[in-house]
Structures are given as structure tokens and as C-alpha cells.
Amino acid sequence: KQEVTQIPAALSVPEGENLVLNCSFTDSAIYNLQWFRQDPGKGLTSLLLIQSSQREQTSGRLNASLDKSSGRSTLYIAASQPGDSATYLCATNDYKLSFGAGTTVTVRA
Amino acid sequence: NAGVTQTPKFRVLKTGQSMTLLCAQDMNHEYMYWYRQDPGMGLRLIHYSVGEGTTAKGEVPDGYNVSRLKKQNFLLGLESAAPSQTSVYFCASSYSGLSSGGSTDTQYFGPGTRLTVL
Numbered sequence: 001k002q003e004v005t006q007i008p009a010a011l012s013v014p015e016g017e018n019l020v021l022n023c024s025f026t027d028s029a030i031y032n033l034q035w036f037r038q039d040p041g042k043g044l045t046s047l048l049l050i051q052s053s054q055r056e057q058t059s060g061r062l063n064a065s066l067d068k069s070s071g072r073s074t075l076y077i078a079a080s081q082p083g084d085s086a087t088y089l090c091a092t093n094d095y096k097l098s099f100g101a102g103t104t105v106t107v108r109a
Numbered sequence: 110n111a112g113v114t115q116t117p118k119f120r121v122l123k124t125g126q127s128m129t130l131l132c133a134q135d136m137n138h139e140y141m142y143w144y145r146q147d148p149g150m151g152l153r154l155i156h157y158s159v160g161e162g163t164t165a166k167g168e169v170p171d172g173y174n175v176s177r178l179k180k181q182n183f184l185l186g187l188e189s190a191a192p193s194q195t196s197v198y199f200c201a202s203s204y205s206g207l208s209s210g211g212s213t214d215t216q217y218f219g220p221g222t223r224l225t226v227l
Binding site for chain 2: 004009034041042043049089091096100102
């Protein structure tokens with residue numbers, strides 16, 4: 001059974017600092033990995049999807065890397081802003097999506 | 110496009126009561142999913158559907174039933190609600206996927222239904 005872990009559970013940084021969010025998984029036989037953003041009381045919004053054949057994916061200030069051999073993915077958010085405050089979840093996709101519990105980020109103005 | 114919508118947004122039930130949650134998508138997606146989210150546990154797949162008229166069990170299906178009579182709608186039913194079913198329920202859809210319930214492309218999520226069972 002796939003186990004997805006996100007550490008730390010919460011993170012607080014001053015505005016402008018770069019964010020590094022970690023995701024680890026136990027089974028490397030995945031089709032892809034997705035990063036989602038969840039705002040309080042809201043649904044999930046897909047940020048980036050990395051196919052198993054890719055090493056990274058970029059969108060604006062966001063960059064996600066994938067290392068299947070070590071079972072790790074990292075989401076980088078450059079020059080953080082207060083609007084980046086949210087919970088970030090990663091999910092591996094093998095025969096189903098397996099979610100981590102998320103990292104709640106607070107960016108202080 | 111409204112995307113994925115869920116009805117209702119909030120609901121309080123007493124133990125033993127029944128209810129149905131409605132999910133609708135206007136993106137012509139084949140695959141639809143129901144998840145529950147509990148604190149500190151991430152999302153877990155309850156049931157899913159790979160097309161109109163089909164449904165399948167996910168990771169935590171006990172106590173729930175589903176139906177997909179129309180391609181755009183996916184209903185989640187609780188026959189006899191229990192306090193353990195207090196959770197936030199999310200519906201999602203995707204254009205393509207796997208017969209086992211996985212998704213080969215982006216899943217789009219609804220805003221969620223917050224259910225409390227007393």
C-alpha cells in the first residue's frame with residue numbers, strides 16, 4: 001500500500017522567502033504525482049502534475065521535482081507572498097490517488 | 110463552465126438518518142470520484158466511476174453507496190449515518206483515468222460538503 005508523507009505539517013515564513021515543501025512516498029511504481037493547493041473551507045486546486053518520465057515541472061513561481069528512485073518530490077515556491085498561504089497536498093497516482101496529509105503554509109507580511 | 114459543483118455545502122444528521130450528496134460536472138468527464146477528508150489523514154477514495162452506469166469501490170467504501178445514472182452526475186448515499194462518517198466530502202472528475210480508479214490526468218475538485226453526524 002502506498003504511503004505518502006509530508007513533513008513538516010506546518011510552516012511559517014516571512015514574505016519574500018523561498019518555500020520548500022517535501023513529499024515522500026514508499027512505492028516508486030507511479031504514473032504521475034500531483035501537487036494541490038487547498039484554501040480553508042475550499043476544494044483542491046491542481047498546481048502541477050509531473051509524469052513519471054519527467055524530472056520536474058514548472059509553472060510561474062512554482063517548480064516541482066520528482067525523484068522516483070528515492071521516493072521524493074519537492075515543491076519550490078519562489079519569493080513567497082501572503083496569498084500563498086494555504087495547505088499544499090501531494091498525491092501519487094498508481095492505481096489510485098494516494099494523498100499526503102498536507103503542509104499548511106503561512107506567509108507573514 | 111461551473112466545473113464541479115456539490116450539493117449541499119453543509120449538513121447535520123442524527124445517527125441513523127440517511128442522505129444523498131450530489132456531485133455535478135459540466136466538463137464531459139468520464140471519470141468521477143468521491144473522497145473524504147479527515148484531519149491529519151489526507152483524502153481517501155470512497156467510490157469512483159469510470160463512466161455512466163458504472164461504479165466501483167475505493168479505499169473506504171463501507172457505509173456508502175453511489176450511483177452514476179447520468180454522465181454528469183455522481184451521487185453518494187449514506188444509508189444509516191454514523192458519527193464516524195463526520196467528515197468533509199469531496200467530489201472530483203477527470204477526463205481520462207484508469208479502470209482501477211486512478212487518474213492519468215488532472216483531477217478537478219468540487220468545493221466540498223461538510224457533514225456532521227451527531
